[in-house]
Amino acid sequence: MSVHYRACHLCEAICGLELTVEAGHVTTIKGDKADVLSRGHICPKGVALKDLHEDPDRLRTPVKRVGDRFVEIGWGEAVSTVATRLAETAKAHGQDAVALYFGNPNVHSSGLLTHGGGLGRAIKTRSVYSATSVDQLPAQLMALWMYGHQNFLPIPDIDHTDLFMVFGGNPMASNGSLMTVPDFPGRLHALKARGGRMVVVDPRRTETAKVADAHHFIRPGTDALVLLAMVNVLFAEGLAKPGRLADFTDGIEAVRDAVAPFTPERAAAQSGLDADIIRALAREVAQAPRAAVYGRMGVSTQAFGTLCQWAIQLLNLLTGNLDREGGTLLAHPAIEAGMAPRGAGGFGRWHSRIRNLPEFSGNLPVAALAEEILTPGQGQVRALLTIAGNPVSSTPNGRQLDAALDDLDFVACVDFYVNETTRHADIILPPASPLERGHYDLAFYNLAVRNVARWSEPLFDKPEGARHDWEILTALATEYARAMGNEPPNLLPSETMIDFGLRTGPYELDLETLKASPHGVDLGPLRPSFPERLVTNNGRITAAPAGCLADLARLAAAKPEAGLVLIGRRHVRSNNSWMHNSTRLVKGPNRQRLQMHPADMEERQIRDGARVAVSSRIGTVEIEVEASGDVMPGVVCLPHGWGQSTRDGIQMSVANASGGVSFNDLSDENRLDVASGNAVLNGVPVEVRALAV
C-alpha cells in the first residue's frame, strides 16, 4: 500500500487529498489534514476521482467516426488527420474558418494552461471561443478596466473579514468560485466565531443562504439596480470614504454623478427588496470594521453583469475595503504567469462577424458561435476544435449549436468522453487520466484566499502510448504549422515550464522544493499591493470606466420581466455537464426537477410532482416539478449540465439523461449582457404549464 497527496482538480477549491493505492488501484480518498490551504476538506466529488479514473466509458484511445459509430485509431493517424483537415479548411476558407472552443477544465489542468496558448498561436484564428463568456467575463472585464489586468480579481479575505456579503454565489454547493476557498464551511464558522456576519442576496434560499446571518430574496436580473443604489447611499449618507485609495483613484466624482439617478426607491420597485433594506445593506458595508462584498455566477450571467461587477468593486473601493486585510485583495501567486503585464488582456479589438460582438482577451462571445457557423460568407466557421468543453450543453440555445455542428466540414475534440458536443466529432483525441499527470494550479493560486504553492505528482504512470493534454496540443500545433508551411512552435514540456515559472517568480521556488512538500508550501495571507501593482495606463485605479458609464442608459431604460423567470442551481454532487457516470455522485433523490413556488403552482393549477412543460423563446422542455418555498415567487429553478439534446445518433459515454433536460435548451443566445458579450443564463423568461397525464 502506498499513500499519495495531490490536489483535486474538479473545482476551484483545489483541495489537497490523501489517496491510498493498493495493487494499482485507488482504495481510499480522504481530505489531507496537513494541506496548507484545505486543511482536510473534501466533498463527494473528490472521492469520485476514483470513478473517473476507473470509468470504462472514459476514452483511452483516439477514435474516428465511421457512420454513426466511433472506431479506435492510432495516435499518428488521429493527429495528422486533425492537423491536415484543419489546415485544409484554413487554406480554402481563411484562417478564421477554423474555430477553437476552450472549456472549463482548461483551467483545471496545468498542461492545458501551459500549452493552450501555443496551440492558439499556431492556429492563428480570430474564431476563438471559451466558457468565459458563459461565466466570469464581466468580472474579468472589470479587473481589466479598473486595475489594468484581466486577472486582477480582488479576492474576499474571508479569514479576516467581519462582513462577507454575497450576491449570486452559492459556495456551500459550488465550493467557491473566483475565490479559491477550500473548507468554506470551516472558514465561515471561524468568521462567525469572531463575531463576523455573512449576508446573502439571492432569488433562492440556497444552501449558503441557509447558513447566513441574513438572506434577502431578489428578483433575478435586478442586482445592478440594487448594487448601484447601495453606491448611491454611500454618497448620499456621507459614507463614501475610500481612505488611502483616494490618493490613486480617478473618477470618484464621476461615479457619484452616474449613480445619482439610481436610488433605493427605484431599485425597490423592480428587485422586490425594500428601499430600507437596500440602505441598511449599504450602511452595513460602510460600518463594518472590515467588509468584503462578493458577487458570482448569479450576478455575472445576467443582463447587467458588467454593471453588477462594477458596483461590487465600487462598494469595496468606496468603503476603503479594497486592497486591505479583511477586505478584498489581489493574491500573490508563486507563478505570476497569469498576472504578467503581457497577459493583461484586451477588449473590443475585433468583433464577431454577424452580430458585431466584442472580443475579450482574444475570445469572441460563445453565444455567437452557432450563427458564425450557420451564416454563409467570408469568415464563416467551417471547422471546430474543442478542448475540454461541452458547448452544446453549456451555452445558450444548445439546440441551435447542436444542429449547427452537423453543418461543419470537420469537428475534432480533445476530450475523454463522448458527450453532447464531442459526439459530433470526426475525431476525438483523449488525454491520459488526470491521476496520471502532474499538476500545478496555475489559475487558482491567482484566486486563493491564502497564498500557497503545491505540486501534485502523478499517482500512476500513464499507460503505454497514452498522451497528456499538453502532448496532444504540442503534436497538433506542430503538425498544423507544418501543414500550413509555417515554422513549428518550440513548446517545452509542461513540467519544465512550471519549474521555470516558479524559479523566476516572486518567491524563487522550484519544482524540487514543491515535490519535497506534498502538503504544499504556505506563502502567507493575502496582503495589500496597490498602487504598486496597478497596470492601468496611468498607474491609478479607474473608478468610472467609460464602458460602465455608457451602459447605464440601457439599465435606466430596462423594462422588468413580468412573468416567471428561470435561474440555475448547482449541486455539490454534480460538476457542470460531466462526472455523471459516477454512481456515487448521481445516486439519491432525483435532483433533475424544476423548483417552483407553491403560489405560482396554484395559480397555474400545477400539482407537486406533476410533469410540466417549460417554454422560452428557444424551445420547450418537459420535466417534473417540485414545490419549494426556497425559491421566491415568480422564479423557477433548474440545474444545468443535464439532459441529452434532441438529436439522435451516436450513443454518448456520459449518462446525462437521468430524466433530466438541458437548461440551455431554454436559454436564449440573443440575451446578452451587451456591455461585455456575456450570456444571460439566469433570469430567462419562461412559461410553465401542467402537462395532461
Ligand SMILES: Nc1nc2c(c(=O)[nH]1)N[C@H]1C(S)=C(S)[C@@H](COP(=O)(O)OP(=O)(O)OC[C@H]3O[C@@H](n4cnc5c(=O)[nH]c(N)nc54)[C@H](O)[C@@H]3O)O[C@H]1N2
Ligand atoms: N444554464 C447554464 N449554463 C451554464 C452554466 C450555468 O450555471 N447555467 N454554467 C456555465 C459555466 S460557469 C461553465 S464554466 C460552463 C462549462 O462549460 P464547458 O466547459 O463547455 O462544459 P463542461 O461541462 O465543463 O465540460 C467539460 C468537458 O471537458 C472534459 N474534460 C474534463 N477534464 C478534462 C481534461 O483534463 N482534459 C480534457 N481534454 N478534457 C477534459 C469533460 O469530459 C467534459 O466533456 O458552463 C456554463 N453553462
Ligand SMILES: Nc1nc2c(c(=O)[nH]1)N[C@H]1C(S)=C(S)[C@@H](COP(=O)(O)OP(=O)(O)OC[C@H]3O[C@@H](n4cnc5c(=O)[nH]c(N)nc54)[C@H](O)[C@@H]3O)O[C@H]1N2
Ligand atoms: N458542485 C459543483 N461545484 C461547482 C460547479 C458545479 O457544476 N458543481 N461548477 C463550478 C463552476 S464552473 C463555477 S463557475 C462555480 C460557480 O459558483 P457559484 O457562483 O457559487 O455557483 P452557482 O450555484 O452558480 O451560484 C449562483 C447563485 O446565483 C443565484 N442567482 C441566480 N440568478 C441571480 C440573480 O439574478 N441575482 C442574484 N443575486 N443571484 C442570482 C442562484 O440562485 C445561485 O445561488 O461553481 C463551481 N463549482
Ligand code: SF4
Ligand atoms: S471541494 Fe470537492 S470537488 Fe472541489 S476541490 Fe475539494 S474535493 Fe475537489
Ligand SMILES: [Mo]
Ligand atoms: Mo464556471
